[in-house]
Amino acid sequence: MTIFQIRHDPRQQDVLRGIYPIINIDPETDIDHTLDWATRLPDAGIKIVQVRAKRFDETVLGGLLDNVINDLRGAGLTVILNDYVELAGITGADGVHLGLDDFPIFEARALLGQKAIIGATVRNFSDALQAAGQGATYIAAGSIFESPTKTGIPVIGLDGLKEIGRHIEEESMPRTGWGRFDHIPICAIGGIDKENLKDVIDAGASMAAVIGAIQNAENPVEASSELKTTWEQYIYMEKCSNSE
DSSP, X not given: OOHHHHHTXXXXXXXXXXEEEEEEEOTTSOHHHHHHHHTTGGGGTOOEEEEEEOSOOHHHHHHHHXXXXXXXXXXXXXXXXXXXXXXXXXXXXXXXXXXXXXXXHHHHHHHHOTTOEEEEEESSXXXXXXXXXXXXXXXXXXXXXXXXXXXXXXXXXXXXXXXXXXXXXXXXXXXXXXXXXXSSOEEXXXXXXXXXXXXXXXXXXXXXXXXXXXXXXXXXXXXXXXHHHHHHXXXXXXXXXXXX
């Protein structure tokens, strides 16, 4: 997949902005309850979600993901599957998110085709430039803050996020219309909530992956709506400030 082809997909450009909920499911998860609120995320203005399904037996994983992804896509959401490249194609997911030690980006692209959204976890600017060069649709930089969801993950902080953004801007090929700065969208991940959302925006993020602040909320749809409104308010204030 060439950068030219990535650059000219208005649908993907539209969804790869703002709040990006990650839905964790495991054998102890109440799937029906999770889908009840997750399928209502479009009511909060959410356009894209990632499904992270761990610890399931392989004999049930495919059927489970097929049902979950079908319901989420039926609600109008773009759905990214964490890790399982082969199942992403089988289940009808819109793309896949790959960790540092997961499937190579270029091989995932060959399997899933040019229209698939492929995200890549990065910890530093070297990872980020490599992922962008291999054709990742977006990169997820983190962990920005300590994450209660995934413990033991290195924290790169806001300074790490800024450094990644600077190198992407200076050393990668521009992608007109993508992200906030006409480059590959940078998604901040790790410990993000309403209180520190402005910090990741100021550090250059185009997206913010949110896990616990949504899934663990008493009302995940309402929490998502508040996060999206907060994001849009900060972006609007930024635009007003830059136009002065």
